[in-house]
Amino acid sequence: MSNPTFFGHPRGLATLFFTEMWERFTFYGMRSLLVLFMTAAVVGGNPGLGLTEGEANAIYGLYLSCVYLFSLPGGWVADRLTGQRNAVIAGGTIIALGNFLLATGNRTLFFLGLVVIVLGVGLLKPNISAMVGKLYDGLPSGQRDAGFSIFYMGINVGAVMAPLLVGTIGEKISWQVGFAGAGVLMLLGLVQFHVMRATLPPSADDASAKTPAERRSAWTALGVGLGLFAALVAAAALGLFDLEPVALAEKVGVAIVIIAAFFFGYVFLFGKLSADEAKRVSVILVLFFGAATFFMGFELAGSTFNLFARDFTDRSAFGSFFSDGQHPASWYQSLNPLFVVAFSPVFAALWVQLGRRNLEPSIPAKFALGLIQMGLGFVVIAWAADIVVTGGAGTKVLPVWLLLTYLLHTFGELCLSPIGLSAVTKLAPPRFVSQMMGTWFAGTALGNLLSGLIAGHLGADDIASAPHRYLMIFALALTLGLLMAIMAKPIKRLMGNVR
Numbered sequence: 001m002s003n004p005t006f007f008g009h010p011r012g013l014a015t016l017f018f019t020e021m022w023e024r025f026t027f028y029g030m031r032s033l034l035v036l037f038m039t040a041a042v043v044g045g046n047p048g049l050g051l052t053e054g055e056a057n058a059i060y061g062l063y064l065s066c067v068y069l070f071s072l073p074g075g076w077v078a079d080r081l082t083g084q085r086n087a088v089i090a091g092g093t094i095i096a097l098g099n100f101l102l103a104t105g106n107r108t109l110f111f112l113g114l115v116v117i118v119l120g121v122g123l124l125k126p127n128i129s130a131m132v133g134k135l136y137d138g139l140p141s142g143q144r145d146a147g148f149s150i151f152y153m154g155i156n157v158g159a160v161m162a163p164l165l166v167g168t169i170g171e172k173i174s175w176q177v178g179f180a181g182a183g184v185l186m187l188l189g190l191v192q193f194h195v196m197r198a199t200l201p202p203s204a205d206d207a208s209a210k211t212p213a214e215r216r217s218a219w220t221a222l223g224v225g226l227g228l229f230a231a232l233v234a235a236a237a238l239g240l241f242d243l244e245p246v247a248l249a250e251k252v253g254v255a256i257v258i259i260a261a262f263f264f265g266y267v268f269l270f271g272k273l274s275a276d277e278a279k280r281v282s283v284i285l286v287l288f289f290g291a292a293t294f295f296m297g298f299e300l301a302g303s304t305f306n307l308f309a310r311d312f313t314d315r316s317a318f319g320s321f322f323s324d325g326q327h328p329a330s331w332y333q334s335l336n337p338l339f340v341v342a343f344s345p346v347f348a349a350l351w352v353q354l355g356r357r358n359l360e361p362s363i364p365a366k367f368a369l370g371l372i373q374m375g376l377g378f379v380v381i382a383w384a385a386d387i388v389v390t391g392g393a394g395t396k397v398l399p400v401w402l403l404l405t406y407l408l409h410t411f412g413e414l415c416l417s418p419i420g421l422s423a424v425t426k427l428a429p430p431r432f433v434s435q436m437m438g439t440w441f442a443g444t445a446l447g448n449l450l451s452g453l454i455a456g457h458l459g460a461d462d463i464a465s466a467p468h469r470y471l472m473i474f475a476l477a478l479t480l481g482l483l484m485a486i487m488a489k490p491i492k493r494l495m496g497n498v499r
Contacts, residue, residue: 009147010135015196017154019088020128022189025158026095027121028337029166029182030102031302032330035060036310037175046174049107054456057303058245061452062252063114064299068448069256070122071441072263073225075130077123079435080218083205084127084134085197091124092190099183103176108237113179115233126437133425133433134201145422149348152340152418159337167330172322249453256446260288263439267432279494280427283363284436286491287420288443290367293480294416295447296454297374297473298409301336303455305381305402312388312463314396332402339410347414362492363423368485370416375477377408382470389464427495 006014038056040048051059078087098120101113132151136144162182170178236243264285267273273281309315310329319325354360361369384401420440428436454469484491 006150009143009150011199012135012201013132013147013151015193015199016128016132016135017151018196019092019189019193020151021154021158022185022192023092023095023121023124023128023158024155025162025166026099026182026186026189027162028159028333029162029185030099030117030179031064032163032167032306032333033170033175033178034063035303035306036171036330039307040175046171048175049110053307055245057452057455058249059452060303061299061449061455062245062249063118064302064452065249065252065256065445065449066118067121068125068441068445069259070118071126071445072122072259072435072438074122074124075126075435075438077222078127078130079207079432081207081215081222083207084131085200085204087123087127088131088193089190091120091122091127092186092193094120095124096120096183096186096190099179099186103180103183105176112233112237126441129421130425130433130437131200131204133422134203137201143352144426145351145419146348148418148422149344149351149414152414152421153344156337156340156344160334160341163328163330163333167328167333171328171330246453246456249449253446253449253453256442256449260439260442260446263435263442271429271432273429276496277429279496281429281436283491283494284424284427284439286364287367287423288439290371290416290480290484291420291440291443292446292450293477294367294371294374294412295444296450297378297447297477298413299448299451300455301406301409302333303452305405306330306333308381308385309402312385312396313399313402315399317399332399332406335403335406336410336413339407340414343410343414344418347418362488363419363495364484364488364491366415366419368481368488370412370414370419371477371481371484373408373412373415375474375481377405377412378470378474378477380408381405382467382474385463385466385470389467 006017035053035056036048038049038051038059039053040046040050042048042050049056074087074091078084082090095117098113098115098117101109101116104110104113129151132148133144136147166178166182169181264281267281268278271277271281306329309332313329313332315326315329318327321327351360380401384397384405387397388395421437424436424440425433454473
C-alpha cells in the first residue's frame with residue numbers, strides 16, 4: 001500500500017467514504033420522513049398523503065426492496081458498460097433528481113420520485129462498495145475488513161446527521177423542504193467525488209464489453225430493459241393494473257426470490273466457474289439468506305419503530321423548542337447510525353487484533369453473532385410494547401427502550417453488514433464482482449420487503465399483538481443464528497483460503 005493517508009488506508013478510501021456519506025445523508029434523510037409523511041393527515045399545516053399504516057409500511061418495504069434489488073442491474077451496467085466510477089456519477093445525479101421530484105408536493109410526482117431514486121441507488125450502491133474492495137487487492141484480509149468498517153462508518157456519519165436536520169425540517173416545517181434539502185446534499189457529494197476522482201484505482205473505469213459489437217449488444221439489452229421498465233411504470237400510472245400496496249409487495253417478494261434463483265443458477269451453470277469458485281459462490285448464497293433474515297428485522301427501524309416513537313414514546317425532552325411540546329419522532333432514526341459511528345472503530349480494531357492472534361471469528365460466525373444480537377433487540381422492544389398494552393390508552397414509554405433496542409441491533413449490524421460487504425468482494429469471481437455485490441443487496445431487498453409486510457401488523461391499530469409478534473421475530477433470528485454458528489466450520493471449508 002503506497003502513501004496511506006486516510007486512517008492508515010489508501011487515499012481512495014477517503015473519496016469513497018465522503019461520497020457515500022453524502023449519498024447516505026440523502027437516503028436516510030428521506031427515509032426518516034417517508035412513513036411519517038405518508039401516514040400524516042391530508043389536512044393541516046403540514047399535510048401528508050393520509051395513507052393507512054399498513055399501506056404506508058407496504059410501500060416503504062417495496063421502495064427499500066426495489067432500491068437494493070436494482071443493485072443487480074446496476075452492477076451489470078458497471079461491469080459491462082460504464083465502469084464503476086461512471087456508474088456512481090450517473091447514479092448520484094439520478095438520486096438528486098428523484099429527491100427533487102419528491103419535493104414538488106404533487107402526489108403522482110412523489111411516487112415517480114421514489115421510482116427514480118430506486119434507479120439511482122441501484123447504480124450507485126453496489127459499485128461504490130465494489131470500488132472499496134478494489135483498493136485492497138493484494139492486501140491482508142484483516143486490512144480489507146477494517147477498511148470496510150471505516151467505509152461503513154462513513155455511511156453512518158451521513159445517516160446520523162440526516163434525521164436530525166432533514167427530519168426536523170420535514171416534521172416541523174415542511175415535508176417538501178426536507179426532501180429538497182436531501183437532494184441538494186447529494187449534489188454536494190457528487191462534486192466532492194469528481195474533485196477527488198484521481199485517488200481511485202484505474203480499474204474502476206474498466207468494463208468487460210470491449211469490442212464495438214459487445215458494446216452494441218450490451219447497450220441494446222440495457223435499452224430494452226429500460227423501455228420495458230418505463231412501460232411498466234406508465235401502465236401503473238394509467239391504472240392498468242392493481243396497485244394495492246400489500247398485494248403488490250407480496251408479489252414482488254416472490255419475484256425477488258425468482259430473480260435471485262435465476263441469477264445464481266445462471267452463474268453456476270453458465271458462469272464457467274472453477275471448483276473453488278463454485279464453492280465460494282455457494283457461500284455467497286448462504287450469506288444472501290442470512291442478510292435477508294437480518295434486514296427483515298433490522299429495517300423495522302424506519303417503519304414500525306418510527307411509528308412507535310411517534311405514538312408510544314415520551315418525546316417531551318427538548319419539547320420546549322417545538323410548538324407541540326415534543327421533539328421530532330424522526331430523531332430516533334439517528335440512534336443506530338450514531339452507535340455505528342461510535343463503535344465501528346472498536347469493531348474494526350477488534351477484528352484486526354484478533355486476526356493477529358489467529359482468534360478472529362470466521363465470516364459465518366460473525367453472521368451468527370449478528371443475527372442473535374438483532375434478535376435480542378426484539379426482546380427489549382417486546383417488553384416496551386407490553387408496557388404500553390398493559391398500561392392502557394395513552395401510555396407511553398421512556399426513550400431508553402428504543403435506545404437499547406437500537407444499540408443491540410447496531411452491534412448485530414457491525415458483526416454482519418460490513419463483514420458481508422467485504423466477504424462478497426473476496427469470494428466473488430473477479431468477472432462477477434459487481435453483480436455478486438448486487439446479490440448481497442438483493443438479499444437486503446428481500447429482507448426489507450418482508451419487513452414492510454410485517455410492519456403492517458405492528459402499528460398503532462394492532463399494538464395488542466405487537467409483543468407476541470416481536471418475540472416471534474426474536475425466535476426466528478435466534479434459530480437461524482444458532483444454525484449459522486453450528487455450520488460455521490463447514491461453510492468456512494467451502495471458502496478455501498479466503499478469510
